[in-house]
Amino acid sequence: MKLKSNTFLGRTNSKFDLDLCTISIVNYYEPVSEEWHSHEDIHLSLILQGGNLESRKIKDTQVSPGKIMVYDQGEIHRNRYTSFPSKNLNLELKSDFFSTNHLNFHDLTIPENRRIETYLDLIQIYNEFQVNDSHSKDSIQLSMKSLFTNNKTSAYKPLWVNRLKEIIEDRWNEFIPLDELAHILNVHPVTISKYFKKHYKGTLGDYMRKVKVNKALYFLFNTNMSITEIALTCGFSDHSHMIRIFKLYMGLNPKKIRGF
Numbered sequence: 662m663k664l665k666s667n668t669f670l671g672r673t674n675s676k677f678d679l680d681l682c683t684i685s686i687v688n689y690y691e692p693v694s695e696e697w698h699s700h701e702d703i704h705l706s707l708i709l710q711g712g713n714l715e716s717r718k719i720k721d722t723q724v725s726p727g728k729i730m731v732y733d734q735g736e737i738h739r740n741r742y743t744s745f746p747s748k749n750l751n752l753e754l755k756s757d758f759f760s761t762n763h764l765n766f767h768d769l770t771i772p773e774n775r776r777i778e779t780y781l782d783l784i785q786i787y788n789e790f791q792v793n794d795s796h797s798k799d800s801i802q803l804s805m806k807s808l809f810t811n812n813k814t815s816a817y818k819p820l821w822v823n824r825l826k827e828i829i830e831d832r833w834n835e836f837i838p839l840d841e842l843a844h845i846l847n848v849h850p851v852t853i854s855k856y857f858k859k860h861y862k863g864t865l866g867d868y869m870r871k872v873k874v875n876k877a878l879y880f881l882f883n884t885n886m887s888i889t890e891i892a893l894t895c896g897f898s899d900h901s902h903m904i905r906i907f908k909l910y911m912g913l914n915p916k917k918i919r920g921f
Contacts, residue, residue, distance in 0.1 A: 663699050663735070669685070670689075672687065672689070673685050674687070677793070681754065681755040681761060687748070688748050689711065700736075702734060702755060703731075703755075703759075704751055705783075707749065707750040708728045709726060709749060711726070711747025712724040712744050713742055717737070752786070786804045794898060794902055797866065799839040799865070800865065807851070826861070828845065829869055833873060833876050842865075870909075873895045873897060873906070874907065891915070
């Protein structure tokens with residue numbers, strides 16, 4: 662059995678489309694086919710919950726939360742004894758994804774010394790998938806490229822890193838596309854991602870959101886502006902977006918914080 666693109670044995674609850682890649686959250690609530698099958702596209706799965714016994718031609722693997730599985734196009738496998746509920750983060754990659762980014766399938770091989778970094782990149786993709794705001798696409802694209810690059814950086818801090826921080830803080834009420842930042846700084850987007858994570862302990866999208874939250878706090882405590890006015894002033898897409906980001910970073914919605 663060959664499964665077409667964006668098709669899995671479980672139930673696809675949500676999907677995020679990028680150039681040459683689709684990210685899906687797939688849930689398993691009930692028994693599904695245990696037949697041998699393959700997929701039309703290359704894909705990578707992070708097991709978030711549950712698991713199963715996965716069989717390939719050469720071996721069986723017990724799959725549990727945190728396990729990362731990689732499948733080539735047309736690679737035959739089957740899944741048995743699935744735990745319910747189970748949940749996977751699936752990344753489907755078109756062949757052109759590799760040629761466009763000067764990669765090949767073997768770059769998906771994850772050496773033991775990069776397992777933790779790969780896991781954290783995938784968790785970051787999952788978290789951005791949940792947030793799904795104007796910063797998410799760029800953040801996911803960077804995490805995708807980080808999966809296939811060596812993330813080792815020296816202790817040296819380039820001058821452009823401080824300049825990048827200044828640009829974000831000066832333009833706190835804007836959404837600044839990654840391509841624009843890369844053009845201003847004359848630095849490759851992947852390089853921006855690697856050095857930014859190293860020196861600021863988070864992703865670029867994370868930092869941009871935190872700057873907006875910090876500015877919004879000022880308006881909440883020092884003005885009579887409505888939540889909607891503050892949201893638009895600070896560059897959130899709307900009132901509900903600001904509430905969602907505040908709950909994510911502050912644990913409370915803006916109205917409760919204003920009441921302190």
